[in-house]
Amino acid sequence: MDVNQFKERYVKKFEEMYAFDYKEGSIREQFLTLGYLIKNMYAPEWRQTSDTYLENKSKQVFYFSMEFLPGTMLKSNLLNLGLLDTVSDGLKELGLNLDEVATGEMDPALGNGGLGRLAACFMDSIASNGLAGHGNGIRYQYGLFKQKFIDGNQIELPENWLRNGNVWEVRRENKAVTVRFGGHVTLDEDENGVKRPEYHNTMNILAVPYDTAQVGYDNGVVNNLRLWSAEIPYGEEYLYPTDEARDQVKQITEYLYPDDSNYEGRMLRLKQEYFFSSAGVQSIIRYYKKMDLDWSFFPDKIAMHINDTHPTLVIPELMRILMDEEGLSWEQAWEITKKTVSYTNHTILQEALERWPVDMIAQLLPRIYQIIVEINRRHIEKKIPLYGEDLTYRTAIIDHGQIQMANLAIIGSHSINGVAKLHTDILMNQTLHDFYLMYPNKFNNKTNGVTMRRWVQISNPGLTALLDDVIGTKWKKAPNELVVLKAFANDKDVLKRLDEVKLNNKKKFAKYVQEEMGITIDPTAIFDVQIKRLHAYKRQLLNVLHILDRYSFIKENPNTDIPKRVFIFGAKAAPSYHYAKQIIKLINEVANMINNDDSINDLIKVVFVENYGVSLAELIIPAADISEQISLAGKEASGTSNMKLMANGALTLATMDGATVEIHDYVGKDYIYIFGMTNDEVQTLNENRTYHSRHLYETNPRINKVLNMLVDGSIPNTEEIGQDIFDSLVKYNDEYYLLQDFDSYIEAHKRADTDFKDRMKWNKKALMNIANAGPFSADYTIHRYADEIWKMKPGEENILLQPEA
Known part of the structure; x- marks a missing residue:
């Protein structure tokens, strides 16, 4: 498409959408016109990419992440389509400015920082590497809060990034699945004497996918980011007669990281984690069945990667579907699950490793709880003869009334990677050392990258x-x-x-x-x-x-x-x-x-x-x-x-x-x-426990002077917080050694x-x-993930680069 063709299409599209001259349009209207025009342009490649994967029965990776932080997508899509200069020049000739038009796009704050931005970089690099790979997450109505400073204090306001719609997404009602919460489960024998789970009094939620194209760089590949929205199932509105009941459904995908300082907030967070994990696994299973292959080939065609522990419930959910719905034995399902799932750890801090109370999971996810208990029992039974009781129980999934998600992620996957060389060394030698002794071949490093x-x-x-x-x-x-x-x-x-x-x-x-x-x-x-x-x-x-x-x-x-x-x-x-x-x-x-x-x-x-x-x-x-x-x-x-x-x-x-x-x-x-x-x-x-921050405060004049500024009135409006921060450094011994490194x-x-x-x-x-x-570059990081963990290769025509060995 040359500049003149673009101008003609843009003007026509604007008039079709708004029935007046584009010059009279608002920035938002000018952006939406451009967004829909671009989406129409890559739609055939989006469809073709999906059809090609199915036709070739290509192996595909599904990247599960609680966060995706893509940023605005207009310029990224234009760049990857090779149209950035054409559109910029065309808009200029129409009397518009691309930078100004781009401000009409909302920034979807569907992440908190590095975790979500990494996931977004990886989506770009997977497509640009010509790999068959897709994202799976949550379509939060409100992203991470909008931060305001009032009198210097952080105030959190709702960030309703969807208030004017999202030009890039496509709602796929025909791909919706049902996710069950609560109730209770009985194991009843069928006519063949096989025990099958029966669900009673569950809360059923419809998971509706919204798909967003992930356009590869100059290679014709368009993958998919699927974000799930929670809705009341069709025809079951009568089960939710009150505003409170309807809110329980809406809340599941309303806020990124709800306040988890109380029980209700923790329960909502757990619902979110199971919701997108279950919906994603169900969607993948449905896709796999289209290939009409034996279940034994599942790990050869599907890779599921969990970004941190938030999607760890992918493991028992895959087990549940393979056993309860597809009729596989425990042994068959477990072998498939381990070969399919891989896990990226993102924290060194023991206290930050995710844990859930047993009672909470048993109440909200009774069948999943039964499966986790059995995974844990078999792990202990198998490992005690090999490693003894001490090491085995230190690696147990259930401990002191808590379900340890990192332990489940490690036991139920074939690969555990850190995200920098030092990080991986610390995982192997300190944080996850017991697991490294047990599964040394599972551990590997994949240093992060950016696009x-x-x-x-x-x-x-x-x-x-x-x-x-x-x-x-x-x-x-x-x-x-x-x-x-x-x-x-x-x-x-x-x-x-x-x-x-x-x-x-x-x-x-x-x-x-x-x-x-x-x-x-x-x-x-x-x-x-x-x-x-x-x-x-x-x-x-x-x-x-x-x-x-x-x-x-x-x-x-x-x-x-x-x-x-x-x-x-x-x-x-x-x-x-x-x-x-x-x-x-x-x-x-x-x-x-x-x-x-x-x-x-x-x-x-x-x-x-x-x-x-x-x-x-x-x-x-x-x-x-x-x-x-x-x-x-x-x-x-x-x-x-x-x-x-x-x-x-x-x-x-x-x-x-x-x-x-x-x-x-x-x-x-x-x-x-x-x-x-x-x-x-x-x-x-x-x-050695030999650190004494008070000694540094008392003997280092420079430190003494700076810390005194926190409490002597030097800094206006900080009397209370200044004392608290001073105490954290002097009275409570400076947990992160700021004064030692000062x-x-x-x-x-x-x-x-x-x-x-x-x-x-x-x-x-x-x-x-x-x-x-x-x-x-994330392109090299993804190449290493694909080669060493997911065992995937791009089609020859889609190789973006040849990284160094």
């Missing part, structure tokens, strides 16, 4: 154009080709152009901050960025302590020559996470204090963007100079903002944690700022200050980060 299409090509067109000019365009399909950029590390013209690209991106963000927040920031300052979920172990508080230290230094040394710096935060705290919300309040009050202090000559500004999400990330990441990855070593599973920021030329300032260890190994010690304890040093400190952190920032003054030196470091970002 360079969204995070460079779409988010940073200036850098994309520079790369195309300097190294050609191969990197777009083979990101390892970015390494060619190293040849230009000392090319002054290239470094100057890189500096100009960064400055333009910083000006764009500065304009947003001025217009939306009323804060003036200098684009020539260091833009120091920390964007991630607000959690104590991620140590946003350490960042704040550095800001206060720097502020004090400037107040005492007004003629200092340190470069200007803008500290940029983006983060949401879970609604019930009181301490994290206190840190948000602290950051906002520190920002108010510093931003309104004329005596420091704008040497520091602090910007905390409201309602951080994918769209804001696309604005912030290309503008970043420093990437803060400062979690306590051994606590972050991987991180993906580190990869996105690196690919856009930000220099990483970090502990040796998560995937940052691998970034360090690729980019080299001269192009990254490492500080703080290593994981081994943290473990030694934990074991001096090292300050020194790392000093090195960055010095380097930033030398523009050619800094730009060379930025260039080396971009040049080494290729291995962190």
Whole structure:
């Protein structure tokens, strides 16, 4: 389609939809017209891809995730279809602007952070790798809450992203399935003497799928993301006569992560997990039966991957259907299930591993509970003779009245992977060591990746154009080709152009901050960025302590020559996470204090963007100079903002944690700022119990001064929270060792200050980060998943790239 054809189709489509001239349309109407036009264009390939998979009986992977955080999809679809420039030029000739039209799209906040964004990157890379793979999740009516700051405090508002509809989705009523909750189950003998489960007094919910195309990059493959919505079954409305009864159905897919601080919230969360797990498995079974193959071939044609433990009920649900509905024996069903399911672990923290009370699962999912009990019994019976009672009972699924979902996920799958080398090592040697002794061949590492299409090509067109000019365009399909950029590390013209690209991106963000927040920031300052979920172990508080230290230094040394710096935060705290919300309040009050202090000559500004999400990330990441990855070593599973920021030329300032260890190994010690304890040093400190944060407070003048600012009235409007945060660091011994790493952190920032003054030196470091970002492409990560876990290969015509061995 050329520009003229596009213009003709666009004008015609607009008039068909609205019956007036497109120039009179609102941004939303102009976007919807474009969205429906694009969807109509890829619809034949969507249908053809599905038909081809069935015709060829291709093996397919189904990726189960509680979260998908795709971001806006217009530009991504245009890029992958090869139409981005055509549409941009066509709209321009029509007197419209693509960037403005794109603002008519709502950002579906169907995730909380890295987990959901990873799932979305994987969907893009699965399609772009030419693999037969689909997502399975929940169509939440309200995404993660909309964050507002009132007097510096986080306030959560409903995020009704569907209020104007979703142009990309297709409702598939004919693919709906029924999910059962509650009641009770009896095992009754049939005419052949075989015991069959009978369900009594269940609450039946209709799961209706909404499908969204996942368009592959320049390869004609269009896969599917299926999100399920809970509805009252047709003809059974009389069973739900009251508003309260109808609300019980609606609530299942109403909110992402309902408040689980009480029993009702926990029960709703469990309903959500079973709802999309059961609906997805039923849908897959129905598809498999179309192939008319023996059940023994099921693992050869189907792979089910569970992203964290939220979809672990896939395991007993697959067992239930294979036994109860398809008549397989326990042994047959168990063998199929183990070979079909694989599991990604996303946490090192024992306390974060998901557990459910036995009584809750028995009440809500009686048949599933029976199957879990039997899986557990057989596991214990089989393993005690081999490993003894101690090890076996430590790996049991049911313990002290709790069902341990990670244990079920490991026992019921054939593969368990971590998401960074350090993370996987910790899983094998610490967190899941008992299971590693039992199942060493199940464990493997798959370091996370990000899609360079969204995070460079779409988010940073200036850098994309520079790369195309300097190294050609191969990197777009083979990101390892970015390494060619190293040849230009000392090319002054290239470094100057890189500096100009960064400055333009910083000006764009500065304009947003001025217009939306009323804060003036200098684009020539260091833009120091920390964007991630607000959690104590991620140590946003350490960042704040550095800001206060720097502020004090400037107040005492007004003629200092340190470069200007803008500290940029983006983060949401879970609604019930009181301490994290206190840190948000602290950051906002520190920002108010510093931003309104004329005596420091704008040497520091602090910007905390409201309602951080994918769209804001696309604005912030290309503008970043420093990437803060400062979690306590051994606590972050991987991180993906580190990869996105690196690919856009930000220099990483970090502990040796998560995937940052691998970034360090690729980019080299001269192009990254490492500080703080290593994981081994943290473990030694934990074991020796010799850490005394009060001693550091009392003996380190710099720490003493900064912490006193929390409680001496230096920071307005923080009296109560300042004392609580002070106590967490001094009285309660600083759980995440902020004070232990403080001096090292300050020194790392000093090195960055010095380097930033030398523009050619800094730009060379930025260039080396971009040049080494290729291995962190999700395309390579997915290639490894497909090759080593899912045992899948793309069709020859759809091979996007040939990754390094």
